[in-house]
Amino acid sequence: MLVLVSMALRVRDAVRGVWREAAKFGVVGALAFVVDNGGYNLLVFGLPGGTQGGVMRSAPVRASVVATAAAALFSWAGNRYWTYRHQHRENMTRELALFLSVNVVGVAITAGTVFASRHLLGLESMGSDNAARVLGWALATLFRFFTYRRYVFVAP
Structure with missing residues (x-):
């Protein structure tokens, strides 16, 4: 009986640890999303209400690369030093x-x-693209979470 209680307590503690880790990972990811999308919009479109556009208004692809790189560095720092x-x-x-x-x-x-x-299903609407992106984002987030904790952020 004591073995079962001990195992139950260990499982409970492990689940609590993963949930805390997942919550921190989610916060960092949400903030990185804001850095990425907010940075892109600022670079291309400028401040809200502005008429000039952003400093990279004529280079949206480069602006996307810059914003995504900034978000990736933010995510790495947030996960490294917090999560x-x-x-x-x-x-x-x-x-x-x-x-x-x-x-x-x-x-x-x-x-x-x-x-x-x-290309495989032949769906070309905005709704199907967005649904595919949301599915991809969810799968990629799960992949990142488990690979970060298993291979990237591990003590030597």
Whole structure:
């Protein structure tokens, strides 16, 4: 009986730890989303109510790259110093390289769902694109969460 109680307590503690970690991961991800989309809109369209547009109004693709890169760096710092602050690597360069590699795969997952929707299923509406992107975002987020905790932010 004591073994069952002990196991139940260990499972409870593990679940609590994962939920806290997932909540922090979600907060960092939500803020990175704001940095990405807000940064893009500021770079291309400028401040709300402005008539001139942003400093990169004639280069939306480059603005997207800049905003996404800023969001990725923000996400790495947030996860390294908050979500996984007790388990990050000593070699920061290696950790950042692993982080960026995982994010490239995450982008491929999201793009892959749009590709599948368009080219395999033949769906071409705005609704199907957005549904595919949401599905891809959800799958990529799960992939990132588990790979960050297993391979990127691990103590040496």
